[in-house]
Amino acid sequence: xxxxxxxxxxxxxxxxxxxxxxxxxxxxxxxxxxxxxxxxxxxxxxxxxxxxxxxxxxxxxxxxxxxxxxxxxxxxxxxxxxxxxxxxxxxxxxxxxxxxxxxxxxxxx
Numbered sequence: 001x002x003x004x005x006x007x008x009x010x011x012x013x014x015x016x017x018x019x020x021x022x023x024x025x026x027x028x029x030x031x032x033x034x035x036x037x038x039x040x041x042x043x044x045x046x047x048x049x050x051x052x053x054x055x056x057x058x059x060x061x062x063x064x065x066x067x068x069x070x071x072x073x074x075x076x077x078x079x080x081x082x083x084x085x086x087x088x089x090x091x092x093x094x095x096x097x098x099x100x101x102x103x104x105x106x107x108x109x
Contacts, residue, residue: 033049034049
């Protein structure tokens with residue numbers, strides 16, 4: 001190995017450790033549940049980190065047969081809010097693992 005060249009075995013160990021951390025973070029994220037809401041809590045939606053809708057709650061006061069559009073908007077808003085929560089959770093969980101491998105050309109470090 002020439003002076004200034006990266007130690008390949010050390011870089012491989014770092015890569016393996018990062019891969020394990022990434023897998024653990026992805027597992028944690030997939031099993032997490034995030035609840036979003038719309039209409040000041042009149043409609044709530046819970047989604048998993050994998051994006052599956054697992055719960056939807058609608059306050060009876062917003063069920064108006066004459067105004068289905070408002071209810072539809074509230075449901076969409078609650079799901080969108082929950083999905084935004086999962087995106088934030090993913091950024092928090094996986095953000096530190098996106099820094100690359102120190103010493104490897106083309107990666108920050």
